[in-house]
Amino acid sequence: RRQALPSACRNPASTAASRGRVLYVPMKHVDAKAGTITFDDEGTETTLSITGGRVKLQWKPDFGMRWAALGVDFEMFGKDHQTNAVVYDRICNILGGRAPEHFVYELFLDENGQKISKSKGNGLTIDEWLTYAPTESLGLYMYQRPRQAKKLYFDVIPRAVDEYYTFLAAYPRQDWKERLGNPVWHMHDGNPPAIDMPVPFSLLLNLVSASNAQNKDVLWGFISRHTQGVTPATHPELDRLVGHAIRYFDDFVKPTKTFRPADEVEREALAALDEALGALPADASGEAIQNASLNVARRIERYQDHSKQSPEGGPGVSGAFFQMIYQVLIGQERGPRFGSFAALYGVAETRALIERALAGQLA
Incomplete structure (x- = not known):
């Protein structure tokens, strides 16, 4: 007669003996004192020790038996395990243990909203994430909204990176109530590092795209010119992001880049933008450039948004x-x-980019 828990053992020794086949067989004898089980391996009686990591339980009994053996008092598991939680608890209790507190988190989805599965290969691995972004960005992604289904694919990485450094920058300015609600307090055990990040990851990606940078030196040339005193030596965390940005751009952005030609209205708008930029100093601030751009757009009917209002009382952009x-x-x-x-890219460089677009050299 097959016994419920021992027969659930997957026997690696019998698998080898059976040329790679996993046996599902009844136990002929269970010696609890010796820690052995006896079963027939395709006609050959075999006795095997179950201690020392020599066997592996099927996943259902594994949960409850692991809780009892290790004294687990808190367990997180995915929503797909929720219906079996009562089975895990019962096994743990039968073995004299106390079932732990449960925390059920939602499933991770791919870009199409389908459940991520190792068998389908539609997921994003930890190693893949860490190729393109710092460990802390993944930690933040995992920490936030655990009871909400989240999409896990390459496009979410840049946002997670910038969100992490935004939370980190906000921490010193917050009171204690706000700090306790800041994810970085929990991620760093109450002692978040002080890191100055003068350039967001999303901006680095666009800088790589515009400059076609293939190495860090090219990007650092733009960064150092725009932000005085910022170097790889003074800002090693930014230097790490620069490397991540180049890899991410090469693998995910560059293959999908599609330039399009400007139509007549857009050509006039770009020409006006070029003229407006030409009236600014070479070291114009981002705010000055943004305002000059908005002033250009406000004069073009296509880009007027009448649900908004400009500082002068006209339509917004x-x-x-x-x-x-x-x-x-x-x-x-x-x-x-x-x-x-x-x-960051430079006023002169941006004007040169506009000139190339108007000359048909990009699309």
Whole structure:
């Protein structure tokens, strides 16, 4: 007669003896004192020790027996295990243990909203994430909203990186109530590091895209010119992000970049933007560049948003204006605040990019 728990053992020794086949067989004898089980391995009686990691339980009994053996008092598991939790608890209790407190988290989904599965290969591994972003960004992604289903694919990485450094920058300015609600307090055991991050990851990605940088030196040339006193030596964390940005761009952004030509209205808008930038000093701030861009868009009917109001009382600016700029100049659907990008890339370089677009050299 098959006994419930011992027969659930997967026997690696019998697997080897059976040329790679896993046996599901009844136990002929269980010697609890000796820690052995006896069973027939395709006609050959075999006695095997179950201690020392020599056997592996099927996943259902493994939960409860592990809790009892290790004294587990808190267990997180995915929503797909929730219906079996009563079985895990019962096994643990039968063995004299006390079932732990449960925390059930939602499933991770791919970009199409389908459950991530190792067998399907539609997921994103930890090693893949850490190739393109710091460990802390993954920690933040895992920490936030555990009871909400989350999409886990490559496009979420840049946002997670910038969110982490945003939380980190906010921490010193917060009171204790706000700090306790800040994820970095929990991620760093109440002692978050003091890191100055003058350039967001999303902005680095656009800088790589515009400059076609293949190494860190090219990007650092732009960064050091824009932010005085910032070098790889003074800002090693930023230097780490620069390397991540180049790898991420090469593998995910560059293959999908699609420039499009500007239509007549867009050509006039870009020419006006070029003229406005030409009136600014070479070291114009991101805010000055952003305001000059908005002034250009406010005069063009296509980009007027009458649901908004400009400082002068006229219509505001539609987001379609900046989307056009990124599509035509960068080959991407969207980007960070244009003024910040142009200030970092350089006024002269941005004007040269516009000139190339108008000459048909990009699309």
